[in-house]
Amino acid sequence: MKTLNSEFLVQTLQLIFLQPLNLLLIVVGMLLGLIFGALPGISSSMGIILMIPFTYYLAPVPSIILLVAVYAGAAYGGSITAILFNTPGNPGAVATTFDGYPMTKNGKGGKALGFAISASAFGGIFSAIIMLLFAPSLSKVALKIQSAEYFALTLLGIATIASIGSKNLAKALIMACLGIVIALIGMDPMAGVTRMTFGKVELLSGVPFIPIMIGAFALAEVLKQVMTNITQMSKDEIAQVKNVNLETTKLSELFSYYKTLFKSSLIGTLIGILPGTGGSIASIVSYGEAVRSDKNPDKFGKGAPEGVIAPESANNAAAGGAMIPTLVLGIPGSPATTIILSALILQGLQPGPQLMKEQPLMLYAIFFSMLIASILVFFGGKFGVKAFASLLKLPYKFLAPFILMFSILGSFAIANNVFHIWIMIISGIVGYFMKIYDFSPASLILGLVLGSMMEENFRRQLLITNGDFSSFFTRPISLALLLAILAILMYPVVSKKLSKKTAQVAK
Amino acid sequence: MGEIIFHIGIFITMGIFYNELGNVNVNRVTDVVGPVGFPKVFLILGMILTLISLYQTIKKYRKQENKEFKLNMNVQFYGIIISMILFTLLLGKLGFVISGFLLLVALLYNLGESNNVKVFTISTISILVFTLLFGRILSVPLPRGLGLLKEISYLLY
Numbered sequence: 016m017k018t019l020n021s022e023f024l025v026q027t028l029q030l031i032f033l034q035p036l037n038l039l040l041i042v043v044g045m046l047l048g049l050i051f052g053a054l055p056g057i058s059s060s061m062g063i064i065l066m067i068p069f070t071y072y073l074a075p076v077p078s079i080i081l082l083v084a085v086y087a088g089a090a091y092g093g094s095i096t097a098i099l100f101n102t103p104g105n106p107g108a109v110a111t112t113f114d115g116y117p118m119t120k121n122g123k124g125g126k127a128l129g130f131a132i133s134a135s136a137f138g139g140i141f142s143a144i145i146m147l148l149f150a151p152s153l154s155k156v157a158l159k160i161q162s163a164e165y166f167a168l169t170l171l172g173i174a175t176i177a178s179i180g181s182k183n184l185a186k187a188l189i190m191a192c193l194g195i196v197i198a199l200i201g202m203d204p205m206a207g208v209t210r211m212t213f214g215k216v217e218l219l220s221g222v223p224f225i226p227i228m229i230g231a232f233a234l235a236e237v238l239k240q241v242m243t244n245i246t247q248m249s250k251d252e253i254a255q256v257k258n259v260n261l262e263t264t265k266l267s268e269l270f271s272y273y274k275t276l277f278k279s280s281l282i283g284t285l286i287g288i289l290p291g292t293g294g295s296i297a298s299i300v301s302y303g304e305a306v307r308s309d310k311n312p313d314k315f316g317k318g319a320p321e322g323v324i325a326p327e328s329a330n331n332a333a334a335g336g337a338m339i340p341t342l343v344l345g346i347p348g349s350p351a352t353t354i355i356l357s358a359l360i361l362q363g364l365q366p367g368p369q370l371m372k373e374q375p376l377m378l379y380a381i382f383f384s385m386l387i388a389s390i391l392v393f394f395g396g397k398f399g400v401k402a403f404a405s406l407l408k409l410p411y412k413f414l415a416p417f418i419l420m421f422s423i424l425g426s427f428a429i430a431n432n433v434f435h436i437w438i439m440i441i442s443g444i445v446g447y448f449m450k451i452y453d454f455s456p457a458s459l460i461l462g463l464v465l466g467s468m469m470e471e472n473f474r475r476q477l478l479i480t481n482g483d484f485s486s487f488f489t490r491p492i493s494l495a496l497l498l499a500i501l502a503i504l505m506y507p508v509v510s511k512k513l514s515k516k517t518a519q520v521a522k
Numbered sequence: 523m524g525e526i527i528f529h530i531g532i533f534i535t536m537g538i539f540y541n542e543l544g545n546v547n548v549n550r551v552t553d554v555v556g557p558v559g560f561p562k563v564f565l566i567l568g569m570i571l572t573l574i575s576l577y578q579t580i581k582k583y584r585k586q587e588n589k590e591f592k593l594n595m596n597v598q599f600y601g602i603i604i605s606m607i608l609f610t611l612l613l614g615k616l617g618f619v620i621s622g623f624l625l626l627v628a629l630l631y632n633l634g635e636s637n638n639v640k641v642f643t644i645s646t647i648s649i650l651v652f653t654l655l656f657g658r659i660l661s662v663p664l665p666r667g668l669g670l671l672k673e674i675s676y677l678l679y
Contacts, residue, residue, distance in 0.1 A: 068656070068660075068662075069660070071660070071662075072660045072661065072662075183575075185571050185574055185575045185578075186575055188567075188568075188571050189532060189568050189571045189572050189575060192536075192564045192565070192567050192568030192571065193532065193535075193536065193568055195561075195564045196536070196539055196561050196564050196565055196568070199560065199561045203557035205552055205553060205557070206548075206552055206553075206556065206557045208546055208547045208548075208557050209546070210542075210543065210546050210557055210558065210561065211539050211542045211543060211546075211561065212542075213542060234606075237602065238599055238602060238603075241596070241598040241599055241602065241633065242596060242598075242599055411633070412630065412633035412634050412635050413630075413635075413644065415602075415629065415633055416625075416626050416629040416630060416633070416648070417648070419602070419606065419625075419629060420622065420625075420626070420648070420652055423606070423609070423625075424652065424656055424662070427662070427664075428656065428660075428662045431662065431663050433610060433613055433614065433665070436610045436613075437610060440603070440606050440607065440610065444603060447599075448524070448528050451524075452524070452525045452528050454528075470560045473555070473560065474553050474554075474555050474560070477553055477554050477555060478552075478553050482553075482554035
């Protein structure tokens with residue numbers, strides 16, 4: 016099967032390397048991502064959101080390059096605090112604390128950071144190559160997918176993020192339903208009538224999801240931080256960072272752990288492809304696999320380099336893997352890719368199989384910017400640690416006003432409309448309560464982004480088949496996807512019952 | 523208790539949406555589902571799930587020994603929300619520069635900075651950077667305010 020088009024490949028390389036702005040955006044985006052990922056309280060999703068206002072004024076390719084570079088950098092950034100302070104900067108770096116922090120305590124913090132940087136870069140490069148090789152073929156297959164399958168796919172995306180990516184299935188599904196309903200506010204494209212607008216002219220064209228996203232992720236997070244009183248690092252901890260000297264890992268040293276490296280990168284890419292999973296699950300699974308398959312599992316938790324390499328390579332590989340369903344099918348794999356998907360839509364592009372056909376250059380540019388950003392992690396990582404030491408001095412009371420100002424400008428600038436700031440504020444307040452009561456904001460956003468697509472495909476399928484509802488079950492791929500949804504939704508219930516049974520047997 | 527109230531809030535919101543669907547003109551329906559069918563299904567599903575989750579939450583609440591009602595909000599929380607609401611209300615009248623400056627001052631005081639020099643220096647420099655970056659470089663038509671403030675704003679962006 017033909018996978019790579021050399022003509023487009025050359026054009027993409029020219030687009031990136033001959034246009035200094037694009038290259039600059041990759042470097043800046045990667046460094047910003049690194050900082051966002053490292054600072055506890057700023058997730059990669061929030062980092063990408065803070066960059067969205069700038070994309071309104073960039074052409075589609077540079078704007079997506081910027082967001083993708085932030086995304087790639089943030090996947091590594093979380094490991095810095097995980098290794099140095101036992102505080103993961105993002106959920107994907109939780110597993111890195113298991114061996115990274117013991118390495119710091121053993122005086123090998125610099126070594127651990129070196130391994131983290133190299134493994135992150137390797138994981139990122141690995142998944143970017145997988146994307147380059149397989150996304151074109153996958154999009155050809157995806158082109159054969161019709162309305163019934165699309166409907167099932169959107170449903171699968173929401174079901175997975177609700178089932179696996181959240182703490183409470185029922186609450187996540189409630190949020191997904193609400194997200195879908197909000198997405199349907201405005202003009203019905205098929206019948207040409209207005210729905211749920213309450214007579215408001217502002218709602219005729221629907222509810223914009225970017226201000227909701229900014230509110231639910233950025234403002235809600237700031238509110239949560241001021242409630243939990245996250246304080247800045249202590250002076251001792253800052254001194255600890257300053258004393259750490261990053262040790263560059265030689266390639267030969269890194270590849271002496273080649274089994275862990277390749278296995279974890281593959282696990283990360285595959286898990287990343289699944290909707291709703293992402294870096295945190297990938298890193299935990301690959302860490303578990305590294306422990307399970309090692310001849311000496313007792314060394315883990317005490318500062319084993321494999322304990323840093325496995326989660327870091329998987330975490331970064333998952334970031335690349337999650338881009339595959341986002342671009343090829345238009346179904347995002349994580350909250351961060353949901354935001355990137357929204358940015359693509361904002362630029363007038365429709366992610367999905369047609370994107371590969373109509374905008375191949377854009378797709379290759381995304382893959383290459385991830386690849387270059389991952390390579391730059393090798394160099395930028397070192398700078399990131401140094402810059403991070405000075406950034407740690409910045410208390411949250413100074414950081415929060417900047418986040419809020421960016422949130423305001425990001426909401427306003429989308430259509431130069433003050434009404435969008437109100438939507439952002441309301442979403443922020445509701446988003447805060449969603450967070451503290453375990454209602455999943457990610458499910459709401461995914462419902463919001465996929466709602467219209469879901470309805471459109473569902474109704475189109477019924478139009479084609481003269482209202483035959485059974486057509487969703489008679490098409491093999493659609494049926495398989497619907498069965499997968501059922502299995503995914505049943506998973507938390509079954510696993511809970513099984514663990515109860517196991518506990519009873521153990522007693 | 524807060525969680526119970528939140529559940530009820532969601533249920534009422536969904537109910538309002540459901541009720542609003544009754545006002546949709548369904549005479550021009552072109553397909554089996556129509557413009558209200560799809561949102562109705564998800565609203566009903568959402569309301570059923572909310573009731574199930576509410577029942578579980580009430581059960582959990584009854585088992586709790588400490589039934590003290592806490593809203594999980596502190597002064598800083600209210601401060602942020604009120605500052606942002608006031609900013610949005612004043613934006614059209616005072617323009618971005620003045621209202622943004624006031625917002626930053628309010629936020630910095632609210633989040634615990636007591637040094638007046640720091641508060642005013644950071645707010646002034648930040649608002650100028652934001653204005654020049656978004657208003658001039660990115661050409662965002664930031665609100666200019668009314669009267670004299672509008673005229674002055676043209677000097678900046």
